[in-house]
Amino acid sequence: MNLTIDHILAGISAGGQYALIAIGYTMVYGILRLINFAHGDVFMASGLIIVYLTTAMPLQYAIPVVIIATVFIGFLIERAAYKPLRSAPRMSVMISAIGVSYLIQNLALYITGGLPQTYPAIPWISDSVELFGAVTKRVTVVTPVLTLVLVVALVVLIRYTKIGMAMRAVSKDFETSQLMGIKINKVISTTFIIGSFLAAIGSLLYFSSYQSVTPTSGAMPGLKAFVAAVFGGIGSIPGAVVGAFVIGICENIIKSSTEFSIFSDAFTFALLIIVLCVRPTGIFGEKTTDKV
């Protein structure tokens, strides 16, 4: 073991990145009972878009543009691939989601030619800083702080605003929500917009620490975020956040050990299997929700 403050910081930072992705999974599941397999690919697409945007415009414009573009992609996926299947069996929607995932990956493959694209260095957050005697990129510190701020804002939105109340209502009962005059399609779109927005922020933070984007870059963080959401109890936002930090930190602690470092990814999936066997509803999950 050569566990250092570096690993802990990296773990917290990875946790924040996973959390931002995991919220998108958990919110969509909460409202549609759908595992949005395309979510990790939206995250990757967000990374690629900024690579191409920065060839055409300065970074201070590229960042807001990429956030808007990612949100639009999330919105469009729901409208084109999920909304027409609203009354179809859940399995059909899931297959549609897998289709969208492959579509995005293949589009990315076509556009990039399969070559890893160098992610632009974002000044300030890519700078090095010293913290507790360890030298790290500033993004490592910014990530968990920004994540927590966004999570608190989201929780406030869901608890105290009218649209948040509508989201909670729609997640329980489509039909009765309609009887209240709620336009459920609008609420579902809002959920995808929020999820994609957070994925766009997560993408900025994640790729700033990893520096290159490939068409399959979304797969691993997407999968880990999904495990985090299941671990925390899919459908629960606090659950997804806690799950993400647990996975991020544990993974980096394992990486610090010379003997076990190659098992850091295996850990995450072992965790998934254990949770599914021992407590399928996750730590914060409701007892009654049925799983896909």
Added chain:
Amino acid sequence: MSNILEIKNLSVSYGGIEAIKGISFDVEEGKIVTLIGSNGAGKSSTLRSIAGIVKAKHGEVLFEGKNILGMSPDQIVKHGVTLVPEGRHVFPNLTVLENLKIGAYLRKDNIADDLEYVYSLFPRLKERSWQLAGTLSGGEQQMLAVGRALMARPKLVMMDEPSLGLAPIVVQGIFDIIRQINKEGITVLLIEQNANMALKVADSAFVMQTGEITLSGTGAELLANEEVKEAYLGKKK
């Protein structure tokens, strides 16, 4: 008085099976109108198609002279028609207060007076305003479902079996409230299995049987009708 609601030749089918076979009936403004009939007669389907939840095959639903059939549920709520669904369907994960607020979802004006009004009808709800609706008793949930439907300031409230599964004393309370809100000017379209009580409060009534209206009259007329007595009031000829 004029008709607030006119149903003309309404048909609803589910996957080719016709559940409602071209029914027509009117609801006079300011009255309590009841629709009785045995299980599967098509009562809920009628209300659900008026509310825009179920698509009708053909027909017309004129609310204040305007065809609302084919409008989205939110537009129908905006016109002043609300439905208390069968089985209450309060939002279990929302508090009592939030359930009431969501009933006023489309309103942009101040709802404080309406909250007070609903609380005055159901003081039990006021005591429990912070409780999650899922933890209320069945009777309290029914009160909440009725209160929630009033929060939109409807002109017409449709209630689908509000007495379902409730103790006689609670049922009496619900019927008292139905009379009271009706006195205050809200038209009520009521579905009931409890035909005896429904016919007693109703100004006019319709009997539905396998998707058709087979009898109609004032509440008192149907209460005295031999067929109704035998089929729905459990009395021998």
